[in-house]
Amino acid sequence: MLFVNEQYYTISDLEEYHYKFEHLPELQDCQNKRIAACLPEAFSYIALCLYIWKKGGSFVPIHAATPFLAAKEIACESAAHVLFFHSFEDATIIKKEQNEQEGFLVQMSSGTTGTPKKILRTWLMIEEELEAYTSVFPEHVGSTTIIACPVTHSYGLISGVFAALKRGSTPVIITNSNPKYVLRILREYPDHILYAAPALLHMLVQLAKPVGQFNAVMTSGTLMPQPWLDALCLTANRVLQQYGCSETGCVTLHPDLRHAEEMGRALPHVRIQTGTEDAPGEIVISTKHGKIFTKDIGYVKGDMLCFVTRQDDMINVAGLNVYPSVVEKVLLLDERLEEAVVYKKQDMYAGERVCAQFTSVAVIEITELLTLCQKYLAPHQIPVELVQVDEIKKLPNGKVSRRMLGGIMV
Incomplete structure (x- = not known):
């Protein structure tokens, strides 16, 4: 059925867990309850999720590294009835009334641009996403799905584990984030597709150069710097990218990524509206359940959705819009830079100003980067810091979180 850190679990193992769940008092009538779980073992977490889905209850996943008090707070904010923390033997009752009318997957947004918010998606919505996602997934890409991202997040859980099971692939879940361990697992499954975040993919590329190529990789979650993508394309036979939001799950898929800003083509269960390349606009996702205003800025090029920035990250300099990704792309033309992030700071005299942080193995004179910026950017786009x-x-x-990097200029 699936592997977790080289431990194989079968349907019999799943049935054994479900038998155990049937006899847990806290899971009686779970179709009317909202169950939160913070469990250290990935298979027990997935087994519980599948059980609650089957029963029509609601499930609140919490990352395994979350301390008890923080997990309890998330459970309370999510209106959970029960919290299982690290085991099924010691449940914490949050509330006793059983008033859930419909089953949901309950998730908290990442909070990159503000306070995390509670997001409810019905199991029907998730089934629709899975059907659409697997219908356009390239069949020749990776017979083994390797998931090196948290399965408490929809990217790892739905696009990774559930979609692999629906395609008939055996998911291999890695909770050990040591890059050398991930590389060893990849070599054991040469016909693979790896699900990971850009930062981990970048580390793997640095280590993988002496030992060979990846088969296929999927990236999601944040825009990958173009130099990182270029290096990844040299190391992997194929790079894919998907895009979505907490309210809808995955809505686009790119089967052969070359340009980092290209998020892919819309999945068949959604319709996407946004701006043009000359006039980017907010990305609006329409499903049969309604419209989602993502607060992401993008445009459509042909049938390809392209991402520009978060609406909250856009910088207004004296009435002129500056998109961080445009400035970052210019800074990264200097091959000595490893990473660059552009963000805004409030200037008490002149509104918002463009600022940037960068990493490099070499010490770089700021004047060199400013000279580079002057070649490619308008004056209002050039970082003042x-x-x-x-x-x-x-x-x-x-x-x-660009919001966390910003502040008041002095």
């Missing part, structure tokens, strides 16, 4: 750092701080999910 450029800072070389050892590491660009990221959230636990690997994403950069």
